[in-house]
Each structure stands twice: as structure tokens, then as C-alpha cells.
Amino acid sequence: MGQRGRPAKRRRLSRLPPLLLAFSPFARSILFARSAAPNSTAPDPSPSSKTTEVGFADPKPPKAIKRIESSEDEEDQEVEMVQADFEFFDPKPGDFHGVKLLLQNYLDNKPWDLGGFVDLILEQITVGTVVKSGAQDEEEEGDDDGRDDDEGLYAVISALNLGRYADHRCIKELKQFLLDVCSDDSARKKLKLLLEKEASEVGLLVSQRFVNCPYQLVPPLYDALFDEVSWATEDEPTQELRDSFRFKYYILVTRIFEKKTVNQCKAKQSQNCDEPVIYIKSEDQIFYELKNYKEMGLVMVVKADDVPKVREKLKSLVAES
Amino acid sequence: MATRIQFENSCEAGVFSKLTNAYCLVAIGGSENFYSAFEAELSDVIPVVKTSIAGTRIIGRLCAGNKNGLLLPHTTTDQELQHLRNSLPDQVVVQRIDERLSALGNCVACNDHVALTHPDLDKETEELIADVLGVEVFRQTIAGNILVGSYCALSNRGGLVHPHTSIEDLDELSTLLQVPLVAGTVNRGSEVIAAGMTVNDWTAFCGSDTTATELSVIESVFKLREEAQPSSIVDEMRKSLIDSYV
Numbered sequence: 001m002g003q004r005g006r007p008a009k010r011r012r013l014s015r016l017p018p019l020l021l022a023f024s025p026f027a028r029s030i031l032f033a034r035s036a037a038p039n040s041t042a043p044d045p046s047p048s049s050k051t052t053e054v055g056f057a058d059p060k061p062p063k064a065i066k067r068i069e070s071s072e073d074e075e076d077q078e079v080e081m082v083q084a085d086f087e088f089f090d091p092k093p094g095d096f097h098g099v100k101l102l103l104q105n106y107l108d109n110k111p112w113d114l115g116g117f118v119d120l121i122l123e124q125i126t127v128g129t130v131v132k133s134g135a136q137d138e139e140e141e142g143d144d145d146g147r148d149d150d151e152g153l154y155a156v157i158s159a160l161n162l163g164r165y166a167d168h169r170c171i172k173e174l175k176q177f178l179l180d181v182c183s184d185d186s187a188r189k190k191l192k193l194l195l196e197k198e199a200s201e202v203g204l205l206v207s208q209r210f211v212n213c214p215y216q217l218v219p220p221l222y223d224a225l226f227d228e229v230s231w232a233t234e235d236e237p238t239q240e241l242r243d244s245f246r247f248k249y250y251i252l253v254t255r256i257f258e259k260k261t262v263n264q265c266k267a268k269q270s271q272n273c274d275e276p277v278i279y280i281k282s283e284d285q286i287f288y289e290l291k292n293y294k295e296m297g298l299v300m301v302v303k304a305d306d307v308p309k310v311r312e313k314l315k316s317l318v319a320e321s
Numbered sequence: 322m323a324t325r326i327q328f329e330n331s332c333e334a335g336v337f338s339k340l341t342n343a344y345c346l347v348a349i350g351g352s353e354n355f356y357s358a359f360e361a362e363l364s365d366v367i368p369v370v371k372t373s374i375a376g377t378r379i380i381g382r383l384c385a386g387n388k389n390g391l392l393l394p395h396t397t398t399d400q401e402l403q404h405l406r407n408s409l410p411d412q413v414v415v416q417r418i419d420e421r422l423s424a425l426g427n428c429v430a431c432n433d434h435v436a437l438t439h440p441d442l443d444k445e446t447e448e449l450i451a452d453v454l455g456v457e458v459f460r461q462t463i464a465g466n467i468l469v470g471s472y473c474a475l476s477n478r479g480g481l482v483h484p485h486t487s488i489e490d491l492d493e494l495s496t497l498l499q500v501p502l503v504a505g506t507v508n509r510g511s512e513v514i515a516a517g518m519t520v521n522d523w524t525a526f527c528g529s530d531t532t533a534t535e536l537s538v539i540e541s542v543f544k545l546r547e548e549a550q551p552s553s554i555v556d557e558m559r560k561s562l563i564d565s566y567v
Binding site: 104109110111112114115 | 327329330331332352354509510511529530
């Protein structure tokens, strides 16, 4: 029962359509300017008229437009389409350094047992995925094979049952940190309940990727995770393990940008807060003027029943962007 | 004795500190745990000085020194230079040098008698190193890498080099340096030895990811254990490696 004949190392080639991947700082700034263009050109339909009125009009919009236009000229000549292949693998011990690098800021600079936490993720082969560059097969240098794996790690996702790992030092430190950092008392009580009494039904959803990772990777990544969780509830060798993957809740710890003038932006912010975490990570497309925003941590609890909705929304988000 | 430490969740102990037989430099800004680990081992013997170099915390990789002197890159500010001159013992000559390759810690690996340098270092810099540090200077590579300061950790009693160093290279370097050398790793397989650990004649500090095997190799090659017999590493490790005899 439950033998699906899954190969041990599942590889899913995510062939991306050719799109402008910003791998250099120059290309990134062009992308930024290009995506900023619709907003800044909208209020100023006739740039030529404004420039003739010296000292009257706000000099900023025409300048902005001019800059973008010139950069678009350059863009036509200099843009490069880069084809990239990304492969999804089960976590293995050799990925230690790559995953550790991705999770460096997981608990804001607090010194904790990050090595132990990474070990937990890597030991859980059945649920969890790492994303590596697909160009490895060509670079077959005998000694460097192991090292190439480490350096090529682009993203990691996993779900850890808080009850199953409750005795590990890293999980204890993580729980303590989350409770300490919670500013709202009622939220803290609920969080304490989740982390302690109901820990066996709570999964810590760890998802981290490099900043400029192409967004097309994200829906398959989350699909992979939730599929693995449901397969694990059937495939795991012991009943205890099978039950440990029947999550009722997922906890996500992530970063958001929150406007400094909290009241004004609360309405706008709550839209983003209600959506699952990946929307938050893609805030770069949404927020331009970072000086009005401060970086904050966000802890969210998501009911496991909502997972199918999450997957649909993920797909639609990519489809429309 | 070798101690495991971490600087703000980073295991690169050799990046944020510089340990010699006469003084120890530590980067500012880390948690007090980092600083106190050094104080606990060293405070009654040598001064532990908190500093920055060129406004950065990567002091271990920017400066090169031994008990005779300390060489600083040209990017060091005047205040930092003055602070170091004031805090270090008088017999330590603190000198700021004009060298294009400003990460001196990556370019120079030295103990109190001998130094290995990057092959492209200026002639004047080489002479300054010989003068200020009181060492004999050799231009060398380690396992084909020119950044000798990064891939080698050296003390007066032993040295640890990049894991891919060949036997011939090990022999050659060992003859030059006149100390026993071992090719190994630190911080769970990291090859950048000098970034992962810092060592002097009686103590070493390694990153917190260093495995027990790596730690015992370090203690053995740098002779940090009380009974520094070559066979003791084999005997002691045998007990932990062999579960039962069939």
C-alpha cells in the first residue's frame, strides 16, 4: 500500500520560458526602472510640454521619464535573454552549507543552533526540496562535484513537525524566540498554545530562496512540498511518522516591509498580510520607495485546510504577473 | 585546547579575529559571547583588543601579524592605527603598509619564524614583512591557490593546509616552514582553513560547525593537547571509532 514507485531522487526540470533574468546589477536596475515606468509616466502624459515650462512644473517626473527612455534605448541593444534550468532535489547532507547560508537570518541575528536546525531539514528526506542550478551536469570535475552542489543552492523548502522535533535544542530556541518577539499579548497566548500543547499538529514551513530567484519557481516548489506532505501521510513506514505529517496548522516566519507611518498603511498592509508568505517576498515589485518602509519580521499561522486555496492562488499570481 | 565559537551565527572565527602569541584582535559588534570566549582563555596571558580595520569587522583577513609585529592595510584609518598602537604591547611594531593587495590576512600566512606570501606581492612589501615581522619570506602557492593566507593556518608548532594539497607539496612546504603539516578541513568540510579557525602556540578557536574529527586533527597537528604524542590521536580516536571487535 502506498508504493507509488517514486524514484529516490526526484528531478523536475522547470523549463522557464525565455524571460529577462536579471543576473547582473545593471540588468536589475533596468528591470526596476522599467517596472517603475508605468507609474511615473501615468500622471504626466505630455513630457514635452512640461519641460518647456521652466521652474513651474515639478522637475522630477520629466527627468524620470527621460532617464527611463534613454535606458530603454540602451536596453534594446544590451538586453540578454538567459536560459536557466533549475532542478528540484531531495535534501541531502551535502547541502548543509548551502541551506545554512539561506537560513542565516531566519531568526534575525540571534545566535542559535542553526547548524542543528539545518541538520533536521536535511535528515527529513521525505518532505523537503532544494533547488539547484541545472548546469551542473556539464561541469563534471571529479573532485569538485560535492562543492558545486553547495554553491548552486538557490532555494529550500521544508515542513518540520514541531512536536516530533520538540526535544531538539534548535526547536526549543526557535519557539522561545517566537514567543519573545511577539509584541501582542493575545497573539502570544495563542502562539504559546500552538507551540506547546498542539505542537504535534503544527508544521513549521521553512521556505527561503535567493533574492532574485525567478518567480516561476515558486508555485512548483510549494506544490512539491504539499504533495510530499500528503504522500508522507501515506508512505511513511511507521504510524507515528505518518501522523506527524497530518498538519492542522503551518507556521511561517518571514520578512515584510511595513510602512513607518503604521496607521496610514495598515489598510494597504493588511491586504498583503492576509495573503500567504510568498506574496510578501515579492514585495519588491510593489514597493518602490523603500525609504518609507522598515523591514520587519512576520509570523503567520495558516490552517492546513486552506492549502489547496494557496496553491491555486500561487498559480494565478504567476499567471497574471 | 581548541574551542568552538561563533560570531553572530557565522562560523568563520578566523575572519573576525586574529590570534598570535603576543596579542589577540577581535572584531567589534559581535555578541559578548564571542569576546568572552577569547577573554576566558587568554585574558591573563595576552591582551585581547577589540578593533575594526578600515571600518570593517573582517579584521582577521585584512591584517597579518605575529608576536613581533602587525601589518595593516592602507585602508586602515588613523584612529584605528592609533588605537592599536596604544593597546598592543610595546614590543609589537604596528605598521600600515601601502600594498595594492590590501587583504593582507589572505595574502600572508606567518608564524614567528617564517612567512608564506602571495606570489604577486610587491618587493617592498616582502621586505617590510621580513623587517617588521622578523621572518623569512617565501612566495608560494598552496594546492594551486595563490591566496596562501586563506588556505593555511600556521603556528610555531604545526600547520593545517587546504585538503587538496598533494603529498609532494606538503613535503616541500613542510621543509620550508620547518613544522609538521597536515591537509585537512575545518567547519564541516570548508577548505578555507584560515577563515574558519585561528591559532597560536597554546590554543585554537574554530568555528562552531567544526566536527569532532576535525577538532581532534587540529589539536593533534598544532600540539594543543597536554600529552602531544603522535600516537595519541590514533589511540584516542580508535576508542571512539571502533564499536566492537569481531
